[in-house]
Amino acid sequence: MNVRTFCLGILALGDATGYEIRKMVSQGPFSFFSEASFGSIYPALARLTEEGLVECREEAQSKRPDKKIYRLxxxxxxxxEAALQNDPGPDRTRSDFLAxxxxxxxxxxxxxxxxxxSRIAQHRTQIAALEEIADDPDLSPAARFVIEYGLQSLKAARDYLESHADGLAxxxxxxRPAAE
Amino acid sequence: MNVRTFCLGILALGDATGYEIRKMVSQGPFSFFSEASFGSIYPALARLTEEGLVECREEAQSKRPDKKIYRLxxxxxxxxEAALQNDPGPDRTRSDFLAxxxxxxxxxxxxxxxxxxSRIAQHRTQIAALEEIADDPDLSPAARFVIEYGLQSLKAARDYLESHADGLAxxxxxxRPAAE
DNA sequence: TTCGACACTATCGAGTCGATATATCATTCC
DNA sequence: GGAATGATATATCGACTCGATAGTGTCGAA
Incomplete structure (x- = not known):
């Protein structure tokens, strides 16, 4: 799934600005399984507008820069819908830590x-952040499912690290006993 | 970690050709937490050679195209070593499925x-592939640790899907009972 | 009152992916 | 026998994406 489709999907959940899309991707329920920077979101929105897949209404704000609110x-x-027909590619985990x-x-x-x-600490932080999102009672069934899914695999990873770190050490x- | 550093790391484990590096990344013990295509590996190796960080000896084979074997x-x-000093960035999971x-x-x-x-089936396949790699008795301690780590979090994800799929449905x- | 955090836009270079090209051999299937 | 497939091996190209950067204004806190 490219950023293009991703933008379409997020706009299907509700109108948003480029800035808000970015926030959902980097903090919201999407944060733990997706990434997208401004450098890809803005061009994507521009092209989608050209092609008539999204509309943009400009909202002039007196106190802040103009908002461009996009709508599917x-x-x-x-x-x-067409993009969701072909089944999604495999999940890819990129872990500089493991490498x-x-x-x-x-x-x-x-x-x-x-x-x-250090990685155990990072995991704990990430889990806490996700748990906070999971607390929201207004989550849709699918959103809850997705978050719980992430939580389970994150916790499994954390548990593994916690219980096997000493063994590895x-x-x-x-x-290499001579090193000491 | 960019492909550059990745190549250095793999060559630290032993000499290899670009093709072999690609195979390790897409099939070997690295497969489940990294990606790199020829389009990034070959340019990276070329630049590393220029900079004197790797050497390349060409091995003319009578029956196959020449091999370029790279050595750190x-x-x-x-x-x-310098690159490994700064601690690795957070793991990023990219899941088109969850999106x-x-x-x-x-x-x-x-x-x-x-x-x-369909995703449950994919998970099972992936787990089976990793378990096969884990069977190798010659794995180094860190390699075994990494593989087990992946296996644990993969299994947690699979278990979650298996036990919650019906609930979601x-x-x-x-x-939307009217849909039926 | 200056500082940093936030809200919002946007661009640019460097890095990367995925497809494609080329070539030879091994295997497998009809 | 011959055709198709797939492994080994190289490499490039266009499109996409990242990460850094830049600009501009508000607001609260130090």
Whole structure:
């Protein structure tokens, strides 16, 4: 799914500005499984407007810069439906942490325990943020499902780190006892 | 972590051709948390060679196209160590599936149960593939740790889908009973 | 009163993806 | 026997996306 389709989808949930779309992607219920920067959102919205899939009404505000509020057209809704027909590609996880672990093992193994500890903390923060979102009683069934899904896999990852960090440290230490 | 650093890291584990790097990224122990296409690997290797961080020896093969085997130089190893100093950014999961679920809810809710079912199948396949890799007794401690980590979070996701798919379907059906 | 956070727009260069091209051999299937 | 497929291996190109940056104004806090 490209940013284009993503914008269509978010606008299907309600009108929004580019700024709001960005906020949903980076903080809202979408935050843990998607990314999109202004550099892709604004051009996407511009092109979608050209093609008549979204409409834009400009709202001049006296106190702030103009708002451009985008709204899905019926052509846009049809395009979104079409895009949802083909089944979504596989999930892709990008983890610099795991990559760094593998590389560190052969370049700087002494750093590994600290890396794992720091990652556990990050996981806890992320879980807390998601749990806060999950508290909202107004979530739609699908939104709740998605958030719980993320929470479960995040917690599994955290639990794994917490219960196996020491084991890894021991193995690493054991493999190169001369280093100490 | 960019493809550049990624190549350095993989070469730290052993000499390789561009093709082999690609295979490790798309199939090996790296497959579930990283991606990189030829379009980024080859330019990265070329630049790394220019900069003296990797060396390339060409091996003319009679029956196949020439192999360009890349090897990390000591400068390359130093660069990798430096890159591993700054702690890795947060993990990012990109899930078109979850996005599609949220969008489908308001555009084509009747498709959701099929989408979930298809995703469960995909998860099982992915888990089986990872378990096969995990069977290798020669895995280094860190590699085993990384694979187990992936396996745990993948299984948690699968379990969640398996045990909550029906609930979601029921809620969806309940919310729009007139559709049936 | 200056500082930073927020709301809102937008662009640019560098990096990356996905498709495609080229070529040879091995295997498999009809 | 021959055709199709797929693995090994190289590499490029256009389109897309990221991350940084820039501008402009409000508001609250230090």
């Amino acid at each position: 057209t019926s052509a846009g809704r049809a395009a979104l 760094a672990l593998l590389f560190a093992e052969c370049v700087a193994p002494e750093r590994i325990p600290a890396m794992v500890a 021991r193995e690493l230490a054991g493999a | 130089t000591s400068a390359g190893r130093a660069a990798l 599609a679920l949220l969008f489908a809810e308001c555009v084509a809710p009747e498709r959701i149960p099929a989408m979930v079912a 029921r809620e969806l059906a309940g919310a």
